[in-house]
Amino acid sequence: MPTLEVPSTFRMGARLSIPVALGYFVISFAFGLYWAQGGLPPVASAVVSATNLSSSGQFAGLNVFLAGGAAVELALTTVLVNLRYVLMSFSLGQRLDPSIGTLRRLAIGYGITDEIYALAMTRPVVRFRFFLGLTVLPVLGWTGGTLAGALVGDVLPASVQSAAGILLYAMFIAIVLPPSRSSTAVQAVIATAAAAGVLLAVVAPGLAPGWRIIVAAVAASAVGATFFPAERP
Amino acid sequence: MSLGAAILLTAAVTYLLRVLPITVFRRQIRSRWVRSFLAYTPYAVLTAMTIPAVFLATSTWVSAAVGFALAVVLALRGRSLITVALVAAAGVWVTEFVLAAA
Numbered sequence: 001m002p003t004l005e006v007p008s009t010f011r012m013g014a015r016l017s018i019p020v021a022l023g024y025f026v027i028s029f030a031f032g033l034y035w036a037q038g039g040l041p042p043v044a045s046a047v048v049s050a051t052n053l054s055s056s057g058q059f060a061g062l063n064v065f066l067a068g069g070a071a072v073e074l075a076l077t078t079v080l081v082n083l084r085y086v087l088m089s090f091s092l093g094q095r096l097d098p099s100i101g102t103l104r105r106l107a108i109g110y111g112i113t114d115e116i117y118a119l120a121m122t123r124p125v126v127r128f129r130f131f132l133g134l135t136v137l138p139v140l141g142w143t144g145g146t147l148a149g150a151l152v153g154d155v156l157p158a159s160v161q162s163a164a165g166i167l168l169y170a171m172f173i174a175i176v177l178p179p180s181r182s183s184t185a186v187q188a189v190i191a192t193a194a195a196a197g198v199l200l201a202v203v204a205p206g207l208a209p210g211w212r213i214i215v216a217a218v219a220a221s222a223v224g225a226t227f228f229p230a231e232r233p
Numbered sequence: 234m235s236l237g238a239a240i241l242l243t244a245a246v247t248y249l250l251r252v253l254p255i256t257v258f259r260r261q262i263r264s265r266w267v268r269s270f271l272a273y274t275p276y277a278v279l280t281a282m283t284i285p286a287v288f289l290a291t292s293t294w295v296s297a298a299v300g301f302a303l304a305v306v307l308a309l310r311g312r313s314l315i316t317v318a319l320v321a322a323a324g325v326w327v328t329e330f331v332l333a334a335a
Contacts, residue, residue, distance in 0.1 A: 023314070023315075026315055027314070030318065040236065041236075044236055044240070047240055048240050048243075048244075051240060051243075051244035052240075052243055052244050052247050053247070054247055056278065056279060056282065057243065057247055058243070059282070060278075060282055061239070061243045063286075065234070065236070065239045069234075070234070071234055071238070071239075071242060074234070074239060074242060074243065075242055075243075075246050078242075078243045078246045078247060079246055079250065080274065080278060081278050081282070082246070082247050082250050082251075083250065083271060083274045083278075084271065084272075084274055084275045085247070085250045085251045086250050086251075086253075086254055086271060087262075087268070087271040087272060088251075089250070089251050089252070089253070089254035089255050090254040090255075090258075090261065090262055092255060093254055093255040093259055094261070096255060102256055105252070105255045105256045106252060106256065108252075108255060109248065109251040109252025109253075109255055109256065110248060110251065110252070112251040158292075159326060159329060159330070160326065162291045162292040162296070162325065162326075162329060163291065163296075163300075163322040163323070163325040163326035163329070164322060165290040165291045165297075165325075166287065166290050166291055166297060166300040166301070166304075166318075166321050166322055166325050167318045167319075167321070167322050168318075169282075169283050169286070169287040169290055169300075169301070169304070169321075170300065170301075170303075170304040170317050170318040170320075170321035170322070171314050171317065171318045172279040172280075172282060172283045173283060173301070173304040173305060173308045173317065173321075174304065174307070174308045174312070174313070174314045174317035174318065175275075175279060175314070176275075176276050176279045176280055176283075176308075177305065177308035177309050178308060178309070178311050179276070180276075181309065181311075185273070186273075186276050189273045189276045189277050189280075190276055190277075190280045192277070193276070193277045193278075193280035193281045193284070194280050194281075194283075194284040196281070197280070197281045197284045197285055198284060198285050201285050209286065212281070213278065213281045213282055216277070216280075216281035217274060217277040217278040217280075217281040218277075219277075220273070220276075220277035220280065220281065221270045221271075221273045221274045221277045222270065224269060224270070224272075224273035224276075224277070225266045225267075225269035225270040225273060226266070228269070228273075229265050229266060229269045230265070230268060230269040230272050
């Protein structure tokens with residue numbers, strides 16, 4: 001019944017993605033400011049954003065890099081921070097038009113972010129062009145915002161730079177806390193991660209920040225999975 | 234490690250996580266424990282990244298604590314990402330302004 005078909009064209013995807021692209025510009029601007037504080041070349045920040053397309057992943061990676069972390073630490077931190085994409089990719093895979101070949105799947109994989117995934121899942125069957133439409137503008141917003149932030153960050157007064165230092169953390173808080181209001185499981189995971197993070201900082205101050213995040217996050221996720229196994233993913 | 238190598242490494246790792254399930258492993262994850270673990274990692278990771286690092290994110294822990302408290306209160310009230318971030322940053326700026334004047 002074609003009349004019941006929801007529009008799934010490239011254009012429709014692009015139109016739906018406009019708010020995401022604008023939001024990405026703002027968040028990645030904060031990442032760019034943070035990048036500038038690390039004293040790294042601004043243009044490289046755009047390369048990071050265009051190739052990684054992941055806010056918390058890039059932020060964690062940058063911290064590990066600036067702390068002089070080794071490749072293993074950097075890779076493991078990136079895996080853990082971005083582990084949720086595995087789950088999203090699995091569930092998106094169930095919705096992808098089965099006729100989509102491997103080459104096109106390789107292209108789709110690049111664009112799986114929290115928000116693009118959420119938009120794609122509004123369709124019972126996800127077509128290639130629609131997904132492509134969802135991806136293009138957010139990638140531009142993400143990369144452009146990063147570069148703008150990295151360029152502006154160099155010339156901001158110290159007081160504003162200090163205030164900007166809290167932007168990304170505040171965003172993480174805004175992502176994590178609202179779902180905790182209605183979920184004991186999420187509360188338990190957050191409490192465990194916070195307690196483990198503080199404990200590790202106190203008892204093992206020599207441990208690199210990346211490793212502390214890895215240990216605390218694995219422990220908290222394991223506590224959640226063991227004591228609050230999810231009903232359905 | 235050079236910056237270029239670090240970018241290449243993180244990009245490759247991130248891409249593999251995203252692309253393998255829709256290309257190589259095209260099945261559902263059976264284990265309930267593994268599914269739950271994956272579902273909880275975002276909360277665990279973001280919390281572990283924030284605490285205790287947030288208290289060292291500004292020029293003094295006092296202003297960071299004010300920004301943190303503002304972010305927690307606004308987030309629990311369900312305010313948007315941008316509002317939470319900007320109010321927290323404004324709180325930091327005002328606190329440091331007051332501390333400098335005092």
